[in-house]
Each structure stands twice: as structure tokens, then as C-alpha cells.
Amino acid sequence: QKEVEQNSGPLSVPEGAIASLNCTYSDRVSQSFFWYRQYSGKSPELIMSIYSNGDKEDGRFTAQLNKASQYVSLLIRDSQPSDSATYLCAVNKAAGNKLTFGGGTRVLVKP
Amino acid sequence: ETGVTQSPTHLIKTRGQQVTLRCSSQSGHNTVSWYQQALGQGPQFIFQYYREEENGRGNFPPRFSGLQFPNYSSELNVNALELDDSALYLCASSLAGTSGTETQYFGPGTRLLVL
Numbered sequence: 001q002k003e004v005e006q007n008s009g010p011l012s013v014p015e016g017a018i019a020s021l022n023c024t025y026s027d028r029v030s031q032s033f034f035w036y037r038q039y040s041g042k043s044p045e046l047i048m049s050i051y052s053n054g055d056k057e058d059g060r061f062t063a064q065l066n067k068a069s070q071y072v073s074l075l076i077r078d079s080q081p082s083d084s085a086t087y088l089c090a091v092n093k094a095a096g097n098k099l100t101f102g103g104g105t106r107v108l109v110k111p
Numbered sequence: 112e113t114g115v116t117q118s119p120t121h122l123i124k125t126r127g128q129q130v131t132l133r134c135s136s137q138s139g140h141n142t143v144s145w146y147q148q149a150l151g152q153g154p155q156f157i158f159q160y161y162r163e164e165e166n167g168r169g170n171f172p173p174r175f176s177g178l179q180f181p182n183y184s185s186e187l188n189v190n191a192l193e194l195d196d197s198a199l200y201l202c203a204s205s206l207a208g209t210s211g212t213e214t215q216y217f218g219p220g221t222r223l224l225v226l
Contacts, residue, residue: 044201049212103151104152
């Protein structure tokens with residue numbers, strides 16, 4: 001079992017719709033959770049971080065964390081073609097230690 | 112832009128050669144982490160440097176080594192290059208803390224091709 005798992009996609013979403021991305025992790029001591037967006041040929045760009053159970057909203061993005069189920073998700077509302085990218089889920093188990101990434105979910109937003 | 116810079120942007124080497132990649136951290140950050148991202152995969156943690164010492168290492172062989180300098184910049188050295196070392200090498204900077212919520216910001220990466 002991989003430490004951090006994501007559906008590789010592609011997740012095809014009509015423009016204006018909601019994209020829902022999921023991520024599960026295996027280590028219960030995980031403390032902090034991050035979503036990065038990566039355009040083809042570019043480096044990961046931080047979108048959201050979440051540390052406590054519940055929802056966290058930032059603009060069109062909402063991250064959801066459920067530590068009991070070891071599950072973190074990302075919702076992208078009003079999806080735009082510019083949101084087409086690979087979204088990486090990353091988990092940090094300890095203070096300032098290392099990020100463990102999932103394989104990423106490729107999102108395609110169709111006009 | 113994160114303020115993290117890396118050089119060079121692209122590099123082509125042959126098997127068996129050695130390579131040095133460089134990273135300058137974001138202003139105010141004192142920790143540098145290095146990741147390897149193979150095509151189509153998520154980044155994998157190589158190691159982290161804090162206060163010029165290695166502060167955690169992933170599942171990479173000793174031919175992957177690094178340095179951190181007093182100005183917090185860092186180098187990644189790879190000896191005896193293998194074809195599988197072809198990847199995007201990412202440097203991430205952060206500010207060390209104990210809260211467990213430290214955020215890492217990535218540089219643009221160095222794309223290494225080993226022939």
C-alpha cells in the first residue's frame with residue numbers, strides 16, 4: 001500500500017463545474033496536508049494547506065480533512081480551463097521533516 | 112514566484128558522470144529539501160538540510176549527497192549517474208519550526224537527462 005494515494009485520472013470536468021479530488025494516506029501520525037498544483041513541465045505550486053479536521057476555503061478552492069478516515073480532498077468550484085493541471089496531495093508526518101506525495105491527479109477542464 | 116531559484120534549468124549527462132545542482136532558498140527560510148520527480152510520478156523526498164546538516168533522508172543511495180551553506184543555499188550532488196536518475200530535481204525551502212505545519216515552497220526545478 002502506498003503511503004499517499006490519489007486517482008491518477010484524468011478527471012474531465014466541464015468549465016464552470018466542480019472538480020472533486022481525493023487523497024488517502026496510510027500513516028495516522030500525519031500532521032499536515034497540502035495540495036499542490038503542477039502544470040506540465042513546471043514545478044509544484046502550493047494551493048492549500050490544512051491541519052485540522054473540517055473544511056478550509058480559499059477562493060474557489062476548498063480543502064477537506066478527515067483524520068479518522070485518513071482522507072483529504074480538494075474541491076475546485078467554477079472550474080476554468082486554466083485549472084487544467086496535475087494536482088498533488090502531500091502529507092507531512094512530523095515537524096519540518098519531509099513531504100510524502102501521492103502520484104497526482106490530472107484534471108482536464110473542457111470549455 | 113516563490114523566490115526559490117535553482118540552477119541549471121536543464122542538464123544532459125552521460126552514465127557514470129557526476130552532477131551538481133544548486134538551490135537558493137527564499138529569503139528568511141533556513142531549511143532546504145530536495146526531491147526527485149520522475150516523469151508521471153509525484154516527487155520523492157531525497158533529503159533535507161537545516162543548519163548546514165542533513166536533517167532527514169529518504170530512500171536514496173549514498174551517491175546522492177548534499178551540502179548547505181551558511182547563507183542557507185544548498186547543493187545536490189549525484190555521483191556515478193545512472194539512466195534512472197533522469198528526472199526533474201526540485202528544491203523546496205521552508206522555515207524550520209516545531210508546529211508540524213511548516214510549508215515548503217518549490218523552486219522551478221532542474222531537469223536532468225542521463226544518456
